[in-house]
Amino acid sequence: MESQRDFACIAGTRVVSQLRKEEEWIREPCILGVDEAGRGPVLGTMVYASAFCPLNTDISGRGYADSKTLTHEARGKLFRAIDADHGVGWVAHIMSAQHISHHMLGRDKISLNSLAFDATCCVIRTALENGANVKQIYVDTVGDADRHRERLSRAFPGIEFTVCPKADSLYPIVSAASIVAKVIRDQSLMDCQQSLKLQGEVGTGYPGDAATVVWLKDHIHPVLGFPPLVRHSWETCARLLEPPEAVSIKFEADEAADGDAANGPAQQRLNFARPGGAGLVESSGLGRHTFFRARKLQRVTEAF
Template sequence: MALPDVTCSSGVRLLSQLRSGEEWIKEPCILGVDEAGRGPVLGPMVYASAFTTASTDITGRGYADSKTLTHASRSKLFGAIDADRGVGWVAHVMSAEHISAGMLGREKTSLNAMAFDSTLAVIRTALDAGVNLTHVYVDTVGDAGRHRERLMRAFPGIEFTVCPKADSLYPIVSAASIVAKVLRDKALTDTQQSLGLTGEVGTGYPGDSATTSWLRAHLHPVLGFPRLVRHSWETCNRLLEPPEGVTLRFEADEAEEGAGGGDGGGRGGQQQKLSFARAPGAGGALGAAGAGCVETSGLGRATYFRARKLQRVAEAF
């Protein structure tokens, strides 16, 4: 199965079947949103939407919560959805690498924030294509009322129904659930093959023994896991501990006796650190970021900094 209309950017793909040339998208339309892959430690998280006219009856098409369907049934239904000229869909696919970078980066982004941005993306993409959305149904796992308020602020003029188990209650959300699950499974398999990773990954959830066995089999004791894995999951942190993983000790600044004053080696065994944060009362200069950081002229500094003659600066910008 080929994935249409792929846009790549920093581990994010936007896939769609927008039906932008069809006249029916100008009629009042409904749209459903659901996700697949929020909890697994392996592979991408996919938020998908499906949309059609509000007057179209889709109750007899067999759409259901994707978790209740077999792989074969999901694939068949996705094929029908994709080929139906009266239905469109959009999917926002975030790779495991992108999720890990967001959750572990310097400016951390929570999974909830990424999920909300994905929901906005699939709705906005349909609107930008000219779809006349009047009512959007969203499956949620958090505070439904708060989620609905945020969506209404983002898209004034559109009615929102937000509730748990929406994929079982509203056929248009069921259709979105099928799209999300099929595309996640496809992306998971494709990534595994492209990286040359073998073995049965199981469901991808941390509680699956097949998944944890696969993780152990593909764990490098120093470099960790391949890009298919979400390094930000606690499951990975535990597996990286000895004996599976190796404890690494990095060279650090140490106090040098006889440095004199207090401007040389670290005082009282404190570790010296370069800081890019403005210290309170520093008068605009860059100083120590916390109580355990000590200004230094270079004595007692790590070899890496001394060899390259790297010094502290008054201003970074």
């Protein structure tokens, strides 16, 4: 199945699923597991996945295990079995490298943990909104398990959460989610590379993989950096973008918000009306670079 479906995600995010909405069991009490793949790599997508099935179904004998303990062939075979099993549903949230970098490096920075929490909520919510009567949820965690459980319980009141490290080894439903996430992540990396027409062996995508580091060095543009397959927010990229591999660029920054004696007062913010509604006030632009002052340009977030 993974060879027939394109899981490329170059920008933004996408959700793929096998929801089993037509099955009767989906309205019975269900359990759901959540796990991720691709949190640490410098290349490609990060994938969060959920798998769910009836609460009274015993799936312990199906060979589901932590995806990291399985071979590539075994994971593929199990994924095809999960996807074809009318008694199991799954949801995957694919997050592009560009999406991760944009939020981690943006003006209003969002941490990887926050992105991961939103993805976890997405794969749970998608199952719920499509009819799954989920009563118990098991989640693999990297950080503080108690804090993670409390946040999820607030987001989904009435559902019992079990959050713990190594959940993908302890609970078969989390193992199933782990397999879905890992297979889609691996296929997504290849699909993204093909879509972007990028050549070369990317390796596992982890910073410690020699093949990945070689690929990164071979794909540095001295001014524009790396292609969209790469997470620019990783420290690995910052180190590689230093001279002589890349050109050092210095951008003219805005003056400090409060101004200083040498540069004069800070720029006044644009107001559309004086207090009491008496007319418009034009920004002076003092304290800003001449490019912005000459064009009377203002940051959107400060203008509204």
